[in-house]
Every structure is written in C-alpha cells, then in structure tokens.
Amino acid sequence: MDQKALKHYEKCWFIRSFEAAIARAAAAGKVPGLVHLSTGSEVADVLLAHHLDWRRDKVTGSHRSHGIALACGTEPLDVAKEILGKKGGLSDGLGGTQHLIATSGETSFLMSNGIVGAQVPLAAGAALSAKSRGSDGIGVAVFGDGAANQGAVFETMNLAVVLKLPMLFVMYNNGMAQSTSVAQATESDFSDRARSFGLNTWKTDSNDYPDCARTLHQGAASARRSEPGFVEVKVTRDHGHYYADGEDFDASPAIENFEKYLLTQGFNSKLLRVAKKSGVQKAAAIVAEAMEAADA
Ligand SMILES: Cc1ncc(C[n+]2csc(CCOP(=O)(O)OP(=O)(O)O)c2C)c(N)n1
Numbered sequence: 001m002d003q004k005a006l007k008h009y010e011k012c013w014f015i016r017s018f019e020a021a022i023a024r025a026a027a028a029g030k031v032p033g034l035v036h037l038s039t040g041s042e043v044a045d046v047l048l049a050h051h052l053d054w055r056r057d058k059v060t061g062s063h064r065s066h067g068i069a070l071a072c073g074t075e076p077l078d079v080a081k082e083i084l085g086k087k088g089g090l091s092d093g094l095g096g097t098q099h100l101i102a103t104s105g106e107t108s109f110l111m112s113n114g115i116v117g118a119q120v121p122l123a124a125g126a127a128l129s130a131k132s133r134g135s136d137g138i139g140v141a142v143f144g145d146g147a148a149n150q151g152a153v154f155e156t157m158n159l160a161v162v163l164k165l166p167m168l169f170v171m172y173n174n175g176m177a178q179s180t181s182v183a184q185a186t187e188s189d190f191s192d193r194a195r196s197f198g199l200n201t202w203k204t205d206s207n208d209y210p211d212c213a214r215t216l217h218q219g220a221a222s223a224r225r226s227e228p229g230f231v232e233v234k235v236t237r238d239h240g241h242y243y244a245d246g247e248d249f250d251a252s253p254a255i256e257n258f259e260k261y262l263l264t265q266g267f268n269s270k271l272l273r274v275a276k277k278s279g280v281q282k283a284a285a286i287v288a289e290a291m292e293a294a295d296a
C-alpha cells in the first residue's frame with residue numbers, strides 16, 4: 001500500500017476542515033475582509049506540495065491560497081492567526097487572508113497576493129534567485145483561469161523561457177473568475193498559449209489522483225531542468241467566490257474520487273475513516289486555538 005497516499009488523504013481533510021473552521025469564524029464576524037476558501041483544490045494542493053522541497057523551492061499563490069500554504073508545510077496556527085488578523089500570525093496579522101507571507105519555517109510556500117496575477121512574476125523572481133545561487137530550487141506560481149488572462153502572466157512566461165528559469169506555472173482551472181466563466185472570458189486553449197511562448201505544457205484533473213501526481217511530477221522535473229513548464233489542473237470551486245455562510249463542507253468531488261482510488265489500492269474504509277477523522281480534528285483544534293488567542 002502506498003502509505004504516502006493515505007497521508008495525502010488525511011492532509012486533504014485537514015485542509016478542508018481548516019477551511020470549514022475559518023468559514024465558521026468568518027460567519028461569526030471574526031475574519032477581516034473577504035475569505036476566498038481553497039475548498040475544491042485540496043488534492044491538487046497536496047500533490048503539488050509533495051513534489052517540492054522547502055529548503056530550495058518557493059511557491060507563490062493567489063487570493064485563494066490557504067490550502068497551498070498549509071499543504072507546503074506553513075505552520076497552520078500561524079496561518080490561522082494571520083487569517084484572523086492577529087499578532088502571532090505569519091506577518092502579525094497585517095497581511096490577512098489574501099496576503100500570507102511565510103518568510104521563515106519549514107515551508108516551500110513563499111507568499112500569496114490579492115492582486116490577480118501578481119504572484120506570477122514574483123515566482124519568477126524566486127526562480128531567478130534559485131538559479132543565481134545555484135540552489136537547484138524552482139519557483140512555482142499557482143494562479144487561476146482568470147489570472148491566466150493577465151498581461152503580467154504572459155510577460156512572465158516569455159521571460160521564464162528567455163532566461164531559462166527553473167519555473168513552473170500551475171494554473172488551477174475551476175471554470176470561474178469571480179462571476180465570469182472560462183467560456184465567457186477565454187477563446188483559446190491555455191496550454192496552446194503557454195506552448196507558443198516555449199513552455200512545456202501538461203493538463204491534468206484533480207479528480208484523477210494518480211494522473212495529477214504524475215503530471216505535477218513531470219512539471220516540477222521540467223522546471224528543475226530549467227525548462228519552464230505550465231500545468232493546467234482542473235479543480236472545482238466548492239464554495240462561492242468568497243465565503244458566504246450556510247455552505248456545506250462534507251462533500252468534494254476530487255476527495256471523493258481520491259477515496260474511491262484508495263479503496264482500489266488496498267486501503268479499507270476503516271483506515272480512511274481514521275485518517276479523515278485525524279485530519280479533521282487536528283485542523284479544528286488549531287483554528288480553535290487561534291480563535292482563543294485572537295479573542296484574548
Ligand atoms: C488585478 C485585479 N483585478 C481584479 C481583481 C478582483 N478579483 C479578485 S479574484 C478575481 C477572480 C480571479 O479568478 P481566478 O484567477 O480564476 O481565481 P479563482 O478566484 O477562480 O481562484 C477577481 C477578478 C483583483 N483582485 N485584482
């Protein structure tokens with residue numbers, strides 16, 4: 001049995017439960033600003049993080065980055081406190097939910113940014129830094145289908161190829177940019193566009209755990225050879241653009257498919273229940289601790 005897959009399953013539920021607790025905090029008026037939950041990309045977040053090493057790789061993310069920050073190993077209590085806008089958060093609560101900045105700790109997460117697309121050139125900076133220092137690290141930008149139409153993203157694709165940067169572009173396609181669908185906003189194929197800049201390209205679906213794992217591995221390996229890569233990952237947006245109360249956190253298509261896959265790999269449902277419970281309870285306890293500290 002692939003024990004790391006079970007760990008990934010537990011981590012998916014950890015992230016989802018963390019987001020559910022943050023949603024409860026938001027509903028209680030405890031979170032400054034709008035909270036964009038990362039529910040629906042848990043499998044992608046966990047698999048991307050799996051291919052990275054906090055000592056040398058750096059990831060930048062969008063306004064919707066709680067999941068990738070947690071998956072990359074950022075201290076969850078510090079993330080929760082940051083989202084609540086409190087002292088002890090990643091940047092003592094000054095950044096909040098959309099500006100998670102991890103300058104220390106054992107995490108491959110660097111930062112997130114509320115300006116759509118702005119995190120992409122920043123990952124190129126991380127890639128250039130890694131290349132200049134000869135660290136063998138890569139810079140990874142995680143962005144959405146909406147951000148994919150930003151000029152800064154195209155400029156960065158061009159620059160990454162021209163400078164042969166160890167960089168990976170990971171586009172989470174959840175079909176929507178706020179209230180505009182991909183069909184309304186984009187005529188061409190995202191991969192075709194990236195390929196025209198000279199990037200190696202792949203497409204995968206987070207509903208297919210093994211395919212998603214293989215594809216992200218190929219993308220990261222390409223970046224590490226200084227052949228910039230672009231991976232389009234199909235994910236879902238399980239909740240609204242930003243959180244509004246009264247929503248359900250039990251079901252997620254990608255996690256349900258992951259669960260079915262694990263059942264074909266020799267894991268039984270009891271093992272999965274234990275892993276899920278462990279992830280859910282750990283996250284709930286961490287956010288509760290952050291809430292208590294925030295109230296104090
Ligand atoms: C430069 C800029 N333009 C517009 C916005 C408002 N805005 C915030 S999120 C968002 C949609 C982004 O869609 P996508 O990149 O697909 O990410 P998703 O929300 O689907 O994860 C928009 C338009 C912004 N924050 N920054």
Ligand SMILES: [Mg+2]
Pocket residue numbers: 144145146172173174175176177178
């Ligand atoms: Mg989107």
